[in-house]
Amino acid sequence: MTKTPKFLGNKICLNVLxxxxENAxxxxxxxxxHIVLGILSKNYETDQAAIEEMKxxxxxxGNALSIGLGAGDPNQSEMVSRISSELQPQHVNQVFTGVGKTRALLNQEQTIVNGLVSPTNKVGTVLISTGPLxxxxxxxxxxxxxxxAMLKDMGGSSVKFYPMDGLKYKEAYLAVAKSCAENDFILEPTGGIDLENFEEILQIASDAGVKKIIPHVYSSIIDQETGDTNPEDIKVLYSIMKKVGL
Structure with a gap:
């Protein structure tokens, strides 16, 4: 690995595409x-093409790389595991059932590997059947x-709660945050997060006692003409991160 990104020692790390x-x-x-940059495996036809460019x-x-699935696509799970093994990034996105294989292929405990779970109609429960089958x-x-507990059994580092649709599942998100705090686990809120709801989403997790939060902010800060993530929006988000408490 190259130098360690600053986020590893801090409470909040931003995850953007x-x-x-140059945009990265x-x-x-x-x-x-205080950020990891998401690169989607789905954008590459072969493992080798992904590995060469992601390097x-x-x-x-400085290896602030987050290997992504692509809208949580379970069919990318195997590819993410394979290329993560080669690249040894700082962060990996996985479906729930792909966590164990990814951790085994990484063969180290430092990389953050999340497991995707989704909201249900019942607060306090989550959907874990997010794999390809x-x-x-x-x-x-x-x-x-x-x-x-199952994610910990598999070597996972964090819960990726997706799709949140912003604050649509606010009570469910709070329950997830409280459980992450109680179980000393990283929380990654994802889906529909923008400049308007970002602070509240961070504050909910912080107030619940979550020790490390990795919010994913995607389409809301992407320039529709260029496809670039807007650095000026990143500055706004970073100021909010400092306000909530890095």
């Missing part, structure tokens, strides 16, 4: 290093504390 090497550098600088991103931003079967809903 990078559209190019701009976003990294705008957040003063360039790693060098550009399990997502096609009867829904598996379990208490959030059980999901966290």
């Amino acid at each position: 990078a559209n190019s090497i 550098k701009e976003c990294y600088d705008a957040a003063q290093g 360039i991103y790693q060098e550009a931003v 399990s997502s096609q079967t009867t829904k598996a809903e379990v208490p959030i504390e059980t999901a966290i």
Whole structure:
């Protein structure tokens, strides 16, 4: 690995998408290093193509690389595991059932590996059948504390709560945050987060006692014409992160 990103020792780390090497550098600088840059495996036809380009991103931003699925696509789970093994990034996005394989192939405990769980109609429970096969079967809903225990069993680092649709599942999100705090687990709120609801989403997790939060802010800060994530929006988000407490 290259140098360790600043976020590892802090409470909040931003996760955004990078559209190019230059865009990644701009976003990294705008957040003063308190960030990981998401590159989606789904954008590459082969493992080798993904590995070659992602290595360039790693060098550009000190390995502040987050390997993504692509809208939580379970069919990308295997590819993410394989390329993560080769790249050894700082952060990996996975479906719930892909966590164990990813951790085994990484063969180290430092990389943050999240497990995707989704909201249900019942506060306090989450959907864990988010894998390539399990997502096609009867829904598996379990208490959030059980999901966290299972993620820990598999070597996972965090809960990726997706899709949140902003604050649509506010009470469910609070329950997840409380459980993450009680079980000393990282929380990654994802989906529909923007400049307007960002502070409240962070504050809910912080007030619940979550020790490390990795909010994913995607489409709301992407320039629709260029496809770039807007560095000026990153600066706004970073100021909110400092306000809530880095």
